[in-house]
Amino acid sequence: VTSTVTYLASQPKTQPLLVEIVPPLIGCMCTMAHSYLSFDVSPGSSALTAWSSCYDSLVSKDLLMILQSLNYVLAMLLIPESTAVAAASNNSTAPVQSSRLRSFFKDIFQTSDLPPEVTPPPPPPPGSSDIVRDALLRELPAVMSLLIRVWGPPSLKSAKSPSAQSRRKSSMSSPSSERGIKLPLDAQQDETHNKYMLQDQILQIVEPIFITYPGHVLKSLLKYWKFTPARDMEEGVMSSHNTSEAALTKKIIVELLTTLLATPASVDALFKAATQLLHQLHLITHQQHVTATNTNTSTAPVPAKNVPATSQVSGRVIDIEDKDIVLVDLLAALTLNRATQLTTLELLDLFVPFLKQVVYTRSPYAFIHSLHMLHLYVQSCASSLNSPKTDKKKLKALGDVTQKMIEGCLYFACQSFGALVGDLNNEIVLGNVLSPQALAISVEHSTDTLTPTAASFVVVEPDGKYRSRARFFH
């Protein structure tokens, strides 16, 4: 695969063929790798045993070879030269580590039948067009599905084994001379080491793509993230009792992302991508709402100011439509998992802008989880928030968004006595909807935008009494 792609990319005449040949090749590699991993992960099955069998020497070797080929192709055709150079300089110790890992593998396998040394991919060919890049990015969900499966369940690690993130941190901070490979003592350790080897390879694939195209990686992961409303956030993702396939996948995604977020640049990329995605989703919802309203009133559509046309927006994010709660759910689980690593800088510069987008969501659980995340952040950063050095403007923004989150939760808390009214796309309505007078006003002016599933709603009169005003059914 690597020879074919290198040859095609090196010849100007064959470069146009890349778009036709490379995506199917990647698909084939994913199918091949999946053939090692096609076991049942449903509750009650012996999924963990099956998973651990994937980390025996022979299967690991094959999987590693496939992952290395994937890494080569994706790095060559997806990653711009500057990013590749930066990543290489950040991981200047990688070749040393790679050679040590290879010697380690030789020790384990006791065989010369090892994956061939993969040389660093050449810089992307000048002719590698946006078409090839877009075609590869369309294959990203399939690649991520494979990587999630190969990564394996977090429960496999023993208490003595370091987490992927701590291994990664130590490998980034300690000098290369101190990073020796410990030889395994038994079969279980063999599997653990093989698993770590594969996970390191996965990180080598994902990290540069994540830094360059965080939105695409995030969207790909969201495809495999199943939202399940839980009473408390802790009962949702992180519950160790839940062994269904969806729950295992969520745990793996959280561990993978947590490991990726070891550097501030990755955290920055993640939050900016999440904020952008949420913004795009809300633009689509807003456009749909405007279109529906215009259709109902039989008036000519009036494009909203500063809002791109629906086709432009939906062309970019149509595949993640109605996924705002899934995105918030993913970030909430991630925040819970890295509760000890949250910083004031992250809170004020990255999380607050994200919350400003959450305000426009229609999902109650997005508000509930966001409030919980905010609580975790503030709890972690309480001491530095008091510091006089903290930017007052940012603190004010934090206060504003905190108030909106509380109001949002209150709004949904009062649903059961019928206060589910108003248009949540409108920040002004949401911001004021909870005071009795403002609620009455918003109802008076927005009866045509009531949710069609509301059985009834109540208007708060100026004297503070609640009066039933209407019933709406589908």
Added chain:
Amino acid sequence: VLTNHVTELKRTAKDSLNRTRVSLSSLRALLKSMNPLLDKVFYDKDRVTQITSLVLQNIWPYVKGRLVLPGQIMTPLHKEISVKLIESWLTLPNSIKTWKKDVLDYFYALNIGAAEGSGASPSASAQQDFFACSVKTLHNWMPIVAHIMADKSTFADLLSK
């Protein structure tokens, strides 16, 4: 027609169940996170008062437990969590003035005022409202009432009533 009616009823029931679940989750989230956020994020205490006042205004129907209109849903948990939320504000000294009067009025008007048998007293069913709740909710009321009664004049007023 009957099938349609049953389908409609099922949908309405499901919708009610979802709304109840969402409202309980939201109340729990407020109970868990609101107080620490108010304490650590807002240095302007007037804003804390404003927010607690807003929240109180909206959860008060749950506290009173008097939702009688069609389509309204309330479980004992709504009342329990709402009272617990008010209890949690005891640690926010500035917010106490926002809810003290409402709680005291509710406590006096529906119980002691009625016991006097005056013409202006609430109905017999309303008399039981304050205590018509689970034992857990009563336990949540205890520190609130105790805090209010810690003020000598309020306690003297209670004794005089």
